[in-house]
Structures are given as structure tokens and as C-alpha cells.
Amino acid sequence: xxxxxxxxxxxxxxxxxxxxxxxxxxxxxxxxxxxxxxxxxxxxxxxxxxxxxxxxxxxxxxxxxxxxxxxxxxxxxxxxxxxxxxxxxxxxxxxxxxxxxxxxxxxxxxxxxxxxxxxxxxxxxxxxxxxxxxxxxxxxxxxxxxxxxxxxxxxxxxxxxxxxxxxxxxxxxxxxxxxxxxxxxxxx
Numbered sequence: 001x002x003x004x005x006x007x008x009x010x011x012x013x014x015x016x017x018x019x020x021x022x023x024x025x026x027x028x029x030x031x032x033x034x035x036x037x038x039x040x041x042x043x044x045x046x047x048x049x050x051x052x053x054x055x056x057x058x059x060x061x062x063x064x065x066x067x068x069x070x071x072x073x074x075x076x077x078x079x080x081x082x083x084x085x086x087x088x089x090x091x092x093x094x095x096x097x098x099x100x101x102x103x104x105x106x107x108x109x110x111x112x113x114x115x116x117x118x119x120x121x122x123x124x125x126x127x128x129x130x131x132x133x134x135x136x137x138x139x140x141x142x143x144x145x146x147x148x149x150x151x152x153x154x155x156x157x158x159x160x161x162x163x164x165x166x167x168x169x170x171x172x173x174x175x176x177x178x179x180x181x182x183x184x185x186x187x188x
Contacts, residue, residue, distance in 0.1 A: 028147045031165045036153040038133055041172050043179055045133075048125045055121055059110045066103045073099060136174045140167060 039045045077092045084092065110117050141149050149167060 029145055030148045030150070031141075031146050031167045032150040032152050033137065033166070033168045033171055034153050035133070035151045037168050038171055038175075039129075042129070042133070042175050044175070045126075045129045048129050051125055052118075052122055056118065059118075063103065063106060063110075066099065066106060070096065070099045070103060132175065133171065136171050137167075140171065140174070 039049075073092070073096050077089075077096060080092075081089060108116070113119075137149055140146070
């Protein structure tokens with residue numbers, strides 16, 4: 001069952017419980033966070049994203065190099081095609097086709113939406129950040145006796161009145177406690 005269906009089902013069950021047991025609703029404490037704001041503002045998440053961006057740039061650079069090789073070989077072939085024997089033409093065509101296939105495989109290996117290496121790198125680099133965020137949310141929920149904390153960024157929030165606490169800034173504050181501000185040597 002996906003997250004959206006689970007959240008909708010949870011909300012329906014929650015409403016049913018509130019209707020069935022009016023006294024129960026008085027002890028209910030609900031809060032929400034906005035995970036995209038947390039990821040955009042939390043230094044560890046920003047650092048992880050920078051690392052992912054650097055890996056992606058490196059791969060893009062490798063892809064551009066392959067494209068340039070293909071273009072150069074194609075231009076050479078076109079310029080020399082009248083002078084080449086049939087056997088040499090065939091050889092150059094196969095070499096060109098091989099480079100094109102190599103580029104396609106490279107792109108598939110790196111950026112395939114289902115199994116690309118970028119997905120593996122993202123999971124590897126971002127998981128510790130997600131774990132830390134979830135730990136803070138769980139700790140906050142346990143310590144302050146929240147019944148539910150929803151994430152508005154995933155679409156799980158159906159309704160929130162103004163009295164419902166937004167815990168996003170507090171989660172960020174807790175995550176950033178004890179973090180030292182790093183300065184680049186260029187800034188000095």
C-alpha cells in the first residue's frame with residue numbers, strides 16, 4: 001500500500017474514532033512538518049545534495065566527452081568517406097556505432113529511473129540525513145505526546161486549522177543544535 005493511501009486511510013480511521021468516541025478526541029494531539037523545507041534548510045541535507053550534484057556533474061562531464069568523441073569520429077568519417085575503401089568505411093561505421101552504444105549504456109547505467117546509479121548514490125548519501133530527521137520527529141512525538149505528526153509536503157495533510165502546531169522550524173532547530181558553522185577558506 002503506498003504512502004498516500006495509508007495516510008488517507010489513517011485520516012478516515014481518525015475521523016471515525018473522533019465521531020465514535022467524543023472524549024477520545026480531547027486527548028488527541030496532532031502536528032505537522034514540511035519535509036521539503038527541512039531538507040532545504042538543514043545543513044546536513046544541503047551538504048548531501050551538494051555531494052550528489054558533484055557526482056552528477058562528473059558523470060555529465062564524462063557523457064559530454066563521449067558525445068564529443070562521437071561527433072569528432074562522425075565528422076572524420078564524413079570528411080574521409082569518399083577516400084576510404086568499403087572495408088575501412090565499414091570499420092569506421094562499426095567504431096562509430098560502438099561509441100554510440102557505449103554512450104547509451106553509460107546514460108542508462110547512470111540515470112535510469114528504475115535502476116540507475118544515481119538512485120543508489122542518492123539512497124546511500126541521503127539515508128543518514130533521513131534517519132536523523134526521522135529520529136528527531138519520533139523523539140519530539142514521544143516526548144510531547146503527539147498522536148500524529150503529518151508531512152504536508154507528501155500531500156498527507158487533508159486539513160489543518162491555525163491552532164495545529166507546525167513543527168518544521170522546531171525540528172530544524174533540534175537538528176542544528178551543536179552544529180558548528182563551517183567557513184570556506186576562500187571567505188577569509
